[in-house]
Amino acid sequence: MVEHNGIQYRAADAHAHIYPGKIAEKATASVGDFYHIPMQNVGLPHVLAERGGEAGIDRFLVCSVATKVEQVRSINQFIAEKCEKYPQFVGLGAWHQDVADIQGEMEEIQRLGLRGIKLHPDFQRFQIDDPRMLPVYEEAARRGLPVLFHTGDSRMDFSSPRRLMKVLEKIPDFTCIAAHLGGYTEWDTARRELQGANVYIDTSSSLFLVEPEKALESIRHFGADHTMFGTDFPMWNPKEELERFFRLGLSEEENRAILYGNFARLFGLA
Numbered sequence: 001m002v003e004h005n006g007i008q009y010r011a012a013d014a015h016a017h018i019y020p021g022k023i024a025e026k027a028t029a030s031v032g033d034f035y036h037i038p039m040q041n042v043g044l045p046h047v048l049a050e051r052g053g054e055a056g057i058d059r060f061l062v063c064s065v066a067t068k069v070e071q072v073r074s075i076n077q078f079i080a081e082k083c084e085k086y087p088q089f090v091g092l093g094a095w096h097q098d099v100a101d102i103q104g105e106m107e108e109i110q111r112l113g114l115r116g117i118k119l120h121p122d123f124q125r126f127q128i129d130d131p132r133m134l135p136v137y138e139e140a141a142r143r144g145l146p147v148l149f150h151t152g153d154s155r156m157d158f159s160s161p162r163r164l165m166k167v168l169e170k171i172p173d174f175t176c177i178a179a180h181l182g183g184y185t186e187w188d189t190a191r192r193e194l195q196g197a198n199v200y201i202d203t204s205s206s207l208f209l210v211e212p213e214k215a216l217e218s219i220r221h222f223g224a225d226h227t228m229f230g231t232d233f234p235m236w237n238p239k240e241e242l243e244r245f246f247r248l249g250l251s252e253e254e255n256r257a258i259l260y261g262n263f264a265r266l267f268g269l270a
């Protein structure tokens with residue numbers, strides 16, 4: 001439980017990255033270099049459980065990104081193993097645009113008990129609305145697997161909110177999470193371009209940069225019932241991200257929804 005102004009909140013971190021021990025330091029450093037942001041932690045599963053636990057968070061949506069198609073199976077195996085070891089983890093599967101057997105790979109993701117898919121178009125170098133990915137989104141929608149996208153980066157176009165909207169126009173029942181308040185460094189564009197009943201956003205890697213009023217504008221646009229708290233661990237410390245979140249001054253009901261309620265509903269948790 002997390003306490004704020006004398007009120008206890010149950011809290012989930014809806015955006016956390018974990019890496020296997022032997023590559024964790026290198027992987028963490030390369031993400032930090034890409035964004036020119038010093039990483040606060042090393043992306044190891046036990047560090048996430050500890051730091052998050054200390055902050056009062058008891059659920060974590062964990063993922064890792066496959067930059068080569070050969071990595072998909074081993075990453076998904078790793079995420080599934082860690083979800084078994086840490087019951088507070090909810091795992092997302094990795095995917096790659098070169099996956100040939102879409103049905104088979106989705107089967108495998110569900111067999112492993114993973115609950116959705118994580119994509120980072122900028123790292124993976126595909127456009128969100130790449131025609132190869134449309135059958136993937138259709139299949140994910142059919143199976144009830146939400147897709148978490150890294151969204152937005154004014155330095156490139158792969159993950160732009162506009163491209164995500166094109167997908168939603170084609171597949172209206174596709175449930176997706178547009179990370180970083182709908183578009184990292186493109187918050188105004190995200191509000192302008194993106195809408196729809198199945199679009200969720202998370203608060204990760206945004207609150208350090210966005211004016212609270214702008215963050216509130218984004219939350220109101222997408223809805224407090226479609227916003228989830230996330231840290232982008234190991235980028236940020238859970239405790240500090242919670243402080244930034246509470247500084248927005250949302251109502252108790254909105255805090256409850258964003259910290260836990262929406263996450264629990266989306267992933268069918270108690």
Ligand SMILES: [Zn+2]
Nearest residue numbers: 015150179232
């Ligand atoms: Zn991410």
